[in-house]
Structure formats: C-alpha cells, structure tokens
Amino acid sequence: MSVLAATALDDVGSAAQRPRRSLNGWSIALFIYATAFYLFLYGPIAIIVLLSFNNSEVTGLPFRGATTHWYEVVFARPDLMSALFNSIALGFISAAIATAMAFFLGLSFRRDYVGQQLVLGLVLLPIILPGILGGIVLLIFFGYLGIRPGLYTTVLVAHVNWVLPFAFLTLNGRLQGLDRAVEEAAMDLGARTHQVMLRVVLPIIRPALVATLLFSFSLSFDEFIRTLFVMGYDRTVPVVLWSAIVDRLAPELPAMAVITILISTAGSLCGFAFAARASKRQA
C-alpha cells in the first residue's frame, strides 16, 4: 500500500520537529511499543536476508556460516530466472497500461458528468474486494469468455485490474491540482488542444506519471492471489516462491526472496522520490 506508506512517512517527518519530552512512564511504554512494532515489521525481513546467506541445506536457524551459494543456485535455475523475467516484464506492461488508464480517467474527472461517482466506485472496487474473491471472479469471467489462461492475456488483465485503483489515486491528485488557467494560458498563446497536452500538461505532471509507473510496477510485481487463479504455464516470482515452499524444501528460497524485495522496494523508493519532486513542483 504505497499510498498509505507515503502519508505515514510524512507523519514521521513532522514528529521529528516536535520538542522532546522528558522520560516518564508513558514515554517508556511508547518506546517499548515502537521498538516492538519495528521489530515485528522488519525483523522477519532481516532474518530472511540473514538466512539467504546461511550455509545450510535447511532453511532456518542456526546460522552455519556465510555463503553466496544460494544466490548462485537462483541465478543458475532457468525456471527461477524465467519467473523473474516474467514478473518484471508483466510489471512494466501492466504499470504502463494502468498509468495510461489512470491518466485518462483523471482527465475525465476534471469535468463533472453523470455517473461519475459510479465510475469512481468501480475503479476503486478492487481495493476493497478480497484478493481471493477477485481471483475467483476473474477465473469465472475468463472461463465464460473461453479465454485460455496466459501471462499476457489473463494475468495481465488481472494485474491491471488490481493496480489501476492505486495508479488512479496516485495520479488523480496531481491532475486535479493542475491549474486550469495554465492550460487556458497555453491555449490563449496559440496552442491547439494536442499542443496544450504535449507542451504543458504532460511535462508538468511528468514526475507524478513516473511515480505512478513505479508504484504500479511494485504492486504488480508482488501480486500473488489473483495471479494464482488465472495463471497459465508461465509463472511469476511470487507463484514460484509459493510452489517452492509447498512442494519441497527450498534452501534457495531466502535468496530469491531477497532479490524480490530488492526489486520491489527499489521501484517504490524511486516512486517516492518522484512523488516528492512532483509535490515540490506543485508548491
């Protein structure tokens, strides 16, 4: 939930500026709570990173010495590498489609029209619909249409469906905040509609567009449940990881997880950076 994380980050920033209070019972309790909070949040990730370097055939503690062996195993296994490629390609394509759709939806929301609230509700529905339900619905839907499951057919649709509401929420604020007078000024200076779009609107919202693309990529990259339902032969990284645990002991799993985490967080972090630039520009 990148959008929520962004607001959480803002809160942390403002808290740092508050005056320090003296230690009393409450603040000690708060300290313990916060420590536990971060321990539970990041502890497992830290342990995964640790285990990925563990020189042991069994996934788990104790730590028997450091090795990069499991990373070599991952990079040597064609099924894992193709899953990684599938996830990245799918992430980019669904991010591009969702961002484009979010952009045009946002443009349409700058005018009032009948049924606007209904459209908004439908766009945001996948957020509140449980993933397992979404997956089943999509499976039935594709079954009725007779569409065979495939990475760039059913899975792509499922991903765009999942990513779109977040892309819309990320981009829409920027689009609604765009000063209409700036577009009028461009038109007044002789720009046709397409010139207004290419020379004014798109350059101004470009940071927000890039941020939306990156967030969307991260979301698609991590998607599991819906993918599982509509997947064909080509698997994505989360599905491969899941089946690896279910089918057998998978000592290379932590290494794969670390790679996944790195790609996913890199996308989101770049997204945050662009979002920050976008809001700075807007000011």
Added chain:
Amino acid sequence: MANPPTKEMPAAIQLDTATPISVSVRNVYKTFDTTPALKDIALDIRRGEFFSLLGPSGCGKTTLLRSIGGFETPTSGTILIDGKDVGGIPPYGRPTNMIFQQLALFPHLDVYENVAFGLRVQKKPKEQIDGRVKGALALVRLEGYERRMPSQLSGGQRQRVAMARALVNEPSVLLLDEPLGSLDLQLRLQMHEELRRLQRTLGNTFVFVTHDQGEAMSMSDRIAVMNGGVIVQLGTPEDIYERPQSRFVAQFVGHTNLFDGKVIRIEGSRVTVESDGISLAATTPTPVELGQAVTVVVRYERLGLGAGDTTLRGNVAERMFLGGTVRVVMALSGGRLVTADIASTAATGLPAIGEPVALTFNASDSRVLVA
C-alpha cells in the same frame, strides 16, 4: 493617484470617433445554467485605448473579458475584434492575449521559454523567436532573468514575465484580468505606471478588469462600470467621478456622502434639496420638478471649512490623519454622519473630537441624482 508622465512616455493617444473600433460587443448575453452573468452588453472599444471594466466581484466583468478572449461563449449576441466576428473562434485563433488573474505562468519552463511559448507553438523561425523574446524581456525590464524558473521570481517579476509572454505575440488586444491583485500597494502603483508606459509605447488596445476604482481611474482612457451583469455607466474617469449617473456609481467610485431628499427650489440647473430638515444647494444634470425625490451626492474632498453655498453644522465625531488629508466625520444634530476630507495644510484650525464644527460645500461641487 496618476503619476505625471515622464519624458520617455509618448503623449496620450487622442481618441475620437475617427479612431477605428478595436473590440465591438453587441447585445451580448451570457447565462450560466440559469444565472444571468451578462445582460445585453453593448460597447465599442477603440484601437489603442486603455479601457477598464470596473465593478464589484460577480458583476460580470471577468465573464465579459473571457468572452472577448474566447474562454466563454456568449449565450447570444456578437463580439467583433478588428471588425471580424469572432463567434466560434477558439482562444488560439483570436488576435487577443490574456494576462490571467493568477498569472498562470508555466511552472516547468524558465522565463525565456515562458515568453517564447506563443511563438514556438506558432512555429516561428528560431532567429525570430530569439529576437522577439529578448525584445519583450527588455520591454518589461527583465534582461538577465532568462534562465530563472517562475518559482525563483518575486511577485513583481512574475507579473512582468506574464506581460512579456502575452505581448511578445503582438496581440491586437491585450486582456488583463485583475493581474495586479496579489501585489502589495507600492508594487501595484509601480505596475500601473509600467502598464501605462507599455500601452503608450505599443499602441495595442488594453482591456483591463478590476474592482479597484483607483486603479481604473489612474490608468484608463475610458471606464465601463458594471453591476449585476449590466454596464451602469460608461465614460472617461472624469465623467465617472464627476458625473455619476446612479447611486451605485457614486458610491462605488470615490468616497461619497449621499443625502436623500425632495427638490424645494429650482433655478435653472441649480436646485435646492431638503433632506431631514437641512437645505442643500446642488447642480442637476437633468431637469427635475418641484417635490421630486432625489439624492444629493457630495464627495468627501468637496467639503471644506471655509465659506460655501451650503453649511452643515454638527460636532466632530472622528478625525483621522491620512497624510495629505485629514478625514473628519461630523455628526449632525439628528445623528446622521457626514464625512469630509480636508487638505492637511487647511486642517490646522480643525476642532477636536466632540467640539462643534461647520462643513461647507458649493452647489457646483454637489450633484443631484434622480432616483
């Protein structure tokens, strides 16, 4: 208010009936949903004229300006620019450029590119763009700021960029939508002078929208005062100020004492009006009848302490030092208040608060409004 013209300023353009019409607005109505914003607007603006649309917010002045610029479509009526009906022509096809209230500079472009925008979208040759952009920046005295971003400029500098951006296209008509509203007073007075200088140098028609009567008076050749979607009076600043035709104009333009009463004596254009037991001498522009209900308009600064045709007696209720003048509020015996602006140099003998005072004015300085 208006600064004396400096040497570099060419003399004001003489406007007469021989000057061609730049903008002609004919019977224009505009209705938003069911709310009428413009009602039967008709006016001719001459080429090279500095024309102001003056009125309170919601009076329709901005709607009229935006209709000329092509941002609003009149519900009915026609607008001609340089003799050509511009109905159905979008903003990019009109020989007008607008300076927006919030300026609307392009935040992603530097000063140079902001100014060059119009020429770029019209695909003018590069050398020509460069020459004209530099010329426009020189015109608004912004040389050396080419590579600054709008966010790095002060309010006054942004104002100049907006002007250069519009003027570089050499519009036949420049439309200004209260562009000085966000500036502080000192800067605003400076920009008034600047605008006047630009307009005289370039000779374009300027249509200026404002709710500030001082601004309109100091810059305009003519002013259309608007209220409730109609033009209530159109004329030179002197006309509007000296000869208001309605209570609204009298109160909106300048500071005014109004006395409602009945005509009790007529001697040609000079009449005597009785208001709450006080006799007031005034001049009437239109014939009136004995007993007719009228309003007498006396500007604050037309009241004095010396001798006059009418003398009002009361006590000083308030006095305020305004610099060049002292504002005196006098309470008449019935309780009603009369305000006068007395030149500071003449105010030395002014009684203290609570003391009796006599304020006077001449019939030539007061004016009768019919109904």
